[in-house]
Amino acid sequence: MTDRANNFPPLPKFLRIKPCFYQNVDEEIPLPHQQLVRRVYNLWMLYSITLCVNVVACLAWWAGGGNAINFGFSLLWLLVFSPCSFVCWFRPLYKAFRADSSFNFMAFFFVLFFQCVLAFIQCLGISGWGACGWIGTVFFFGTNVVSAIFMLIPSVLFTVDTVLMVIVLIKVHRLYRGGGGSLERAQEEWSTGVWKNPTVREAGFNAISETGPSLPQYPGAVPNYPQSGPW
Numbered sequence: 001m002t003d004r005a006n007n008f009p010p011l012p013k014f015l016r017i018k019p020c021f022y023q024n025v026d027e028e029i030p031l032p033h034q035q036l037v038r039r040v041y042n043l044w045m046l047y048s049i050t051l052c053v054n055v056v057a058c059l060a061w062w063a064g065g066g067n068a069i070n071f072g073f074s075l076l077w078l079l080v081f082s083p084c085s086f087v088c089w090f091r092p093l094y095k096a097f098r099a100d101s102s103f104n105f106m107a108f109f110f111v112l113f114f115q116c117v118l119a120f121i122q123c124l125g126i127s128g129w130g131a132c133g134w135i136g137t138v139f140f141f142g143t144n145v146v147s148a149i150f151m152l153i154p155s156v157l158f159t160v161d162t163v164l165m166v167i168v169l170i171k172v173h174r175l176y177r178g179g180g181g182s183l184e185r186a187q188e189e190w191s192t193g194v195w196k197n198p199t200v201r202e203a204g205f206n207a208i209s210e211t212g213p214s215l216p217q218y219p220g221a222v223p224n225y226p227q228s229g230p231w
């Protein structure tokens with residue numbers, strides 16, 4: 001796998017900073033789950049866009065008489081949560097479907113659950129938390145209507161993000177449990193080191209390259225995940 005150049009994030013070639021990950025859904029993800037993985041990737045993109053819009057809305061909140069601390073925290077959340085959400089819950093899901101890894105499925109469930117809680121808190125819009133949500137927006141309509149309209153946009157987006165994250169969490173969990181996955185299997189992967197074994201990962205990639213996108217054969221029974229239903 002060392003001969004494949006990292007391609008994500010797509011950065012201009014003149015930068016000395018190089019991409020950190022190799023990502024190719026068509027090549028690495030089994031065909032029945034490619035659409036789901038792409039949609040979860042789009043969800044990550046939507047959440048990142050929401051954080052960007054939230055920065056602008058918090059600036060409008062500040063300009064209309066709000067607290068400057070909200071704008072400061074909004075910048076912090078953008079710089080921290082945008083890359084961390086990609087690394088901490090999208091990449092585990094990608095690797096879970098790519099390599100049939102129960103450990104990565106569990107990491108995805110655990111992190112995305114807390115991401116849902118965080119997104120819900122952000123959609124509430126508690127003052128001083130750096131997020132424009134419903135509470136701050138509704139009360140600010142009586143102070144500055146123009147700023148409140150700007151604040152309304154991330155309020156809606158945070159709400160949509162929260163709902164979609166819950167749907168994804170439920171959908172992936174059903175696929176995982178329907179394929180025979182369990183916490184015990186994840187613990188077994190952790191104890192045996194299969195989840196980080198480069199030899200196993202190479203064998204899985206070779207199986208995909210030779211036979212097309214399919215689940216690689218790991219020691220033990222490989223669950224047959226049901227195909228993704230309607231989104």
